[in-house]
Amino acid sequence: xxxxxxxxxxxxxxxxxxxxxxxxxxxxxxxxxxxxxxxxxxxxxxxxxxxxxxxxxxxxxxxxxxxxxxxxxxxxxxxxxxxxxxxxxxxxxxxxxxxxxxxxxxxxxxxxxxxxxxxxxxxxxxxxxxxxxxxxxxxxxxxxxxxxxxxxxxxxxxxxxxxxxxxxxxxxxxxxxxxxxxxxxxxxxxxxxxxxxxxxxxxxxxxxxxxxxxxxxxxxxxxxxxxxxxxxxxxxxxxxxxxxxxxxxxxxxxx
Ligand code: NDP
Numbered sequence: 001x002x003x004x005x006x007x008x009x010x011x012x013x014x015x016x017x018x019x020x021x022x023x024x025x026x027x028x029x030x031x032x033x034x035x036x037x038x039x040x041x042x043x044x045x046x047x048x049x050x051x052x053x054x055x056x057x058x059x060x061x062x063x064x065x066x067x068x069x070x071x072x073x074x075x076x077x078x079x080x081x082x083x084x085x086x087x088x089x090x091x092x093x094x095x096x097x098x099x100x101x102x103x104x105x106x107x108x109x110x111x112x113x114x115x116x117x118x119x120x121x122x123x124x125x126x127x128x129x130x131x132x133x134x135x136x137x138x139x140x141x142x143x144x145x146x147x148x149x150x151x152x153x154x155x156x157x158x159x160x161x162x163x164x165x166x167x168x169x170x171x172x173x174x175x176x177x178x179x180x181x182x183x184x185x186x187x188x189x190x191x192x193x194x195x196x197x198x199x200x201x202x203x204x205x206x207x208x209x210x211x212x213x214x215x216x217x218x219x220x221x222x223x224x225x226x227x228x229x230x231x232x233x234x235x236x237x238x239x240x241x242x243x244x245x246x247x248x249x250x251x252x253x254x255x
């Protein structure tokens with residue numbers, strides 16, 4: 001029997017960027033705890049494949065493809081949920097991109113794209129979700145930060161600024177919405193094995209750096225975020241608000 005503190009039965013979770021990578025792993029973890037998942041990504045085909053595979057695994061999943069940077073698409077998606085009687089009880093703001101370039105070579109448009117995708121989307125989608133959560137008197141928001149929520153790294157300035165912003169957005173959400181029964185928290189993953197890092201994983205020098213600097217001496221697996229995601233989506237975290245949990249193999253403990 002599932003411990004009621006971690007039981008997500010009857011809950012619906014919108015996980016942005018859950019067609020693959022960390023979002024997909026967290027979506028499957030939330031589904032295994034009982035939640036119905038709204039699967040998101042920009043590519044409808046990839047979203048449909050993820051939904052199909054999740055259903056085959058026995059999970060409840062629906063397709064919700066939209067671009068998190070397109071405010072009109074976000075508004076349409078929430079209007080569609082309302083019309084279908086779907087209440088988003090749990091929002092995981094996970095969709096994100098990374099773009100590596102030294103700041104002196106960085107175009108303003110690339111800076112803006114990274115900020116829009118990794119930070120502004122979390123505000124826009126969080127606002128739409130929270131309006132409805134406030135009306136219902138409960139809700140869970142989990143924003144995905146990064147090690148760069150805590151410290152800067154070279155060649156990823158807009159990403160660092162966006163993820164630092166995610167930490168403070170999470171605190172702002174908690175400050176405004178805690179009294180309405182909403183808990184907003186964040187997860188800061190370390191270096192994880194996903195498509196986003198494929199070039200780095202295949203770069204022997206970078207691979208050696210990650211393994212050398214991480215106390216766990218290895219990259220993280222996407223499934224290793226599930227514990228934090230389920231905790232922050234479940235009744236177990238009902239008095240936890242505005243926090244960021246780093247899931248990084250101990251990296252921040254030593255850097
Ligand atoms: P991946 O590149 O593997 O997956 C990204 C996911 O986000 C895909 O499902 C993609 O779907 C979706 N996505 C990207 N842009 C948009 C958009 N505009 N609208 C909707 N969906 C979008 O990334 P990861 O799984 O590695 O990263 C997930 C999150 O975790 C990001 O926020 C990232 O910054 C963060 N993170 C990752 C770390 C890592 O080591 N991997 C470390 C720390 C944080 P599609 O391509 O079909 O649109």
